Amino acid sequence: MARIGFVGLGNMGGPMLLNLLKAGHQVSAFDLVESALARAKQAGASVAESAANTAKDAEFFISMLPASRHVEGLYLTPDAEGKTLLDRVPKSTVVIDCSTISPQSARKVAEAAHARGIAMLDAPVSGGTAGAEKGTLTFIVGGDANVLERGRPILEKMGANIFHAGAQGAGQVAKICNNMLLAIHMTGTAEALALGVANGLDPGVLSEIMKRSSGGNWSLNVYNPYPGVMDGVPASRGYSGGFLVDLMIKDLGLAMDAADGTDMAIPMGALARNLYRLLKKQENAGALDFSSIQKLYTKDV
Ligand code: NAD
Numbered sequence: 001m002a003r004i005g006f007v008g009l010g011n012m013g014g015p016m017l018l019n020l021l022k023a024g025h026q027v028s029a030f031d032l033v034e035s036a037l038a039r040a041k042q043a044g045a046s047v048a049e050s051a052a053n054t055a056k057d058a059e060f061f062i063s064m065l066p067a068s069r070h071v072e073g074l075y076l077t078p079d080a081e082g083k084t085l086l087d088r089v090p091k092s093t094v095v096i097d098c099s100t101i102s103p104q105s106a107r108k109v110a111e112a113a114h115a116r117g118i119a120m121l122d123a124p125v126s127g128g129t130a131g132a133e134k135g136t137l138t139f140i141v142g143g144d145a146n147v148l149e150r151g152r153p154i155l156e157k158m159g160a161n162i163f164h165a166g167a168q169g170a171g172q173v174a175k176i177c178n179n180m181l182l183a184i185h186m187t188g189t190a191e192a193l194a195l196g197v198a199n200g201l202d203p204g205v206l207s208e209i210m211k212r213s214s215g216g217n218w219s220l221n222v223y224n225p226y227p228g229v230m231d232g233v234p235a236s237r238g239y240s241g242g243f244l245v246d247l248m249i250k251d252l253g254l255a256m257d258a259a260d261g262t263d264m265a266i267p268m269g270a271l272a273r274n275l276y277r278l279l280k281k282q283e284n285a286g287a288l289d290f291s292s293i294q295k296l297y298t299k300d301v
Contacts, residue, residue: 001025005054005061009036011241013064015132016158018043023157028054055089060154064098067250068105071097075109086116094151095120102254103169110168119147124175129242136160142171176258179251183272187293189219193226194297204229225291227301234289242289249276
């Protein structure tokens with residue numbers, strides 16, 4: 001079994017770590033939040049005093065942080081002794097960043113790792129918190145194919161699908177495209193459900209009809225945004241947990257940056273981003289799950 005350092009024990013990292021422990025790996029964990037550390041400790045992880053301490057002796061080092069600035073801060077910021085985390089990772093370690101960040105940041109951190117002789121992958125995930133809990137995430141990997149083969153046995157303990165998207169940063173590009181599409185079909189799903197309800201339909205009945213018709217999509221199938229239609233999803237627990245509106249706005253910003261960099265028009269992605277910004281402002285929804293977009297259309301959900 002492998003020795004693994006794991007940093008970032010939030011909505012995704014917390015359950016991912018549990019699956020590594022269940023598989024019998026030795027995990028040294030770190031997060032800035034005490035309660036997240038306590039949960040990891042209770043589940044059997046050893047808890048480190050700093051991110052650098054989790055990296056000592058690690059055969060694999062995994063990070064699951066919110067955004068580019070956190071990832072660059074973790075790997076590239078020198079400590080009091082002038083050393084970065086990458087200076088403290090053993091040369092034989094495979095470093096895997098699972099956060100969704102800009103392809104540019106992913107390449108910058110990987111280049112710094114490579115300059116020290118350390119192998120690194122960008123491996124953002126899809127599948128939500130339920131996928132993280134069940135160990136059925138999709139990993140979308142950028143980097144060297146041989147390094148992916150070294151990391152695959154570890155990723156397989158947390159995910160059911162592992163795709164090699166291409167060179168360093170390609171995992172992030174694919175993830176950004178996926179999340180732009182997710183925002184668009186979640187918003188469209190909420191709009192269609194609101195229209196049906198306003199015209200007298202039951203949201204559960206309408207959902208079943210659309211799931212089996214040409215409007216069927218992932219948001220309807222596994223993440224229905226209308227409260228009470230589906231058990232175990234954020235919409236049925238006050239939009240708590242799940243994938244935060246703030247993180248979706250971040251991902252749609254990454255899509256805008258990618259479009260700007262390639263002179264691409266992404267009108268649907270831009271509209272979805274503006275709708276999420278409105279949701280955040282009007283409903284104070286930054287810390288709610290992204291399916292709370294239903295609130296823009298339906299009063300009192
Ligand atoms: P989260 O905010 O729940 O968790 C992030 C964790 O990182 C927090 O516990 C925070 O304390 C910790 N952290 C931040 N900076 C740190 C540092 N310097 N050192 C140690 N810990 C630090 O976020 P999440 O929902 O787990 O998402 C993580 C990443 O996964 C994001 O990039 C997100 O876009 C992506 N993602 C999320 C989902 C989802 O459904 N939640 C799905 C796919 C991808």
